Amino acid sequence: MKKVIVTGGAGFIGSNLVRFLIKKKIHTIVIDKLTYAAVPNSFKGIKENKYFDFKRIDITDQKKINSILEKFKPDSIFHLAAESHVDRSIIAPADFISTNIIGTYNLLDCSYSYWKKISQKKKKIFKFLHVSTDEVYGDLKKGDRSFNEKSQYKPNSPYSASKASSDHLVRAWNKTYNLPTIITNCTNNYGPYQNPEKFIPVVIMNAIKEKKIPIYGDGMQIRDWIHVQDHVRGLFEVMKKGKVGKTYNISSKCEKTNIYLANLICEIVEKKMGKKNLKELIDFVRDRPGHDRRYALDNKKVISEIKWVPKIKFEVGIKKTVEWYIGNSNLWKS
């Protein structure tokens, strides 16, 4: 793997992946529309790197995507560009349909045209890795077994339904046209460079600013958390060793209720910043419509077939994440 395209490389997971690839001296071209979700200064310190390139492009733009593929001739594509916030998908689903479904269709179509033309040698290397979410499986009750790669898709929000649709398109482009695709479905990510409107950054930043910390419903929703750097390493390993046409679930098997997490973050901020009584800021607000109760993914397949294991312990990762937000206040305040 010498030259890759990363779509959505200015976002939370994408920017962490780009840093990882550049460290490995893999020439990386980022395609990103730079929506509100792009991380400000996400390319700080790497803009001048000879392995880094950036093109501001909408993934629904067929002409520009074709032209990039022709010019750059990537060995592989990591597809992360998406509208990703469930709350926004409830208020304004149109962008989710456009980017997540039409945009993925466009990338597949352009990739197929490109792939048909390249040499046999390059054809064998090429992979299109589609990065998706555990939310496509719907939700679980307490005590239910975790979802695995054979679980039925039952998405509940416009976001998860649009991601489920894109997963189906990716599968179909492999089955119908033999395009070498792989799908990964991952659990909730946390870590540096996450958009300030997502759950963990909201809790951290409100605790720092001593503002009310909104928690949906009773706060007993369970999410399965993974550090973004474990996810990124998983994507790289799946790209290298994953079997074409297959799906791999990526998870750290780390289930926490939202209220547990909010309390823990308050304790960490109290210790780090010498503040007191931050838990009193927790404010239970009206629940999100169709709010999934529990997500949990089985990770046996990725461990046995890819030999990937999560390395970052949640207690360590979350402390470091809080420290990162405290130390980078200039970045997220903008």
Ligand code: NAD
């Ligand atoms: P993000 O919202 O932080 O970043 C998305 C990026 O995509 C942004 O930089 C944005 O500018 C770009 N983008 C949006 N629409 C675009 C378009 N039409 N054309 C080009 N670029 C566009 O998202 P994230 O949290 O980094 O997630 C990345 C991927 O991983 C998504 O596909 C998401 O579904 C998936 N995923 C996320 C999580 C998570 O916990 N964050 C978990 C599992 C899977």
